[in-house]
Amino acid sequence: MTVTRRRMLGLGGGLAAALALRDPAEAEAGDVVEVTMAGTGDGSRVWFDPIGIRIRPGQVIRWINRDPGNAHTSTAYHPSAFDRPRRVPEGAAGWNSGYLLPGEAYEVMLSVPGVYDYYCIPHEHAGMVGRIVVGAADPAGRPGGGLPEAALRAFPSVGEIMARGIVRRG
Structure with missing residues (x-):
């Protein structure tokens, strides 16, 4: 069988589509899962997408600010970040991306199983929060x-994340 250029491009496109559509929890440890920081053009609403996600221990989460009108952060609910309540597993480190301008990104590898809640410093009061389940959780x-x-009110339930693997904003 001769493989034509058209057939090769078709196979490559199918592979790319399959990888883009797979459940993030099925990705291999070390794979990067992307979370978008976004907002409306007038800045009246802001969000993380997905807002809830399930991953395997050792996977990397990358937040990318795709909001042309706002700077955002990804900050763990952790005493090391502004003495906030701990909403990450015991033994897990907190993180704070600092302010990310449009187009900038920040990455964290999560290895300790459990539930990780995070927020955007300037937009927490607007409900810009997210939840990551690493491995299994109650x-x-x-x-x-x-x-x-x-x-x-904005956090998706742990049960919904466990059942669906990924929860997109509302």
Whole structure:
């Protein structure tokens, strides 16, 4: 069988599409999973997409600011980041990307299994938060408290993330 250029391009496109559509939790440890920082043109709404994601221990999360009108952060709920309540597993380090301008990115490798909650410093009160489940987690979720009401309402449930693998914004 002769492989034509058209057939080769078709196979390559199919492979790219399959990789783009697979469940992030099925990716290999070390693979990078992308979370977009976004907002409306007038800046009235901001969000992470996906807002909830399940990954394997050792995978890398990359946040990319695709919002042309705002700077954003990815900051773990962790005492090391502005003395915030711990909402990451015991033994897991916190992180703070600092302000990312449009087009900038930040990466973290998560290895400790459990639930990681994070937020955008300037937009937490607008509900710009996200949740990552690494490995398996109790679908009953997390205790509330100590966070703005808009942030608490925005988190997808751990059970939904465990069932779906990825939860896109609303």
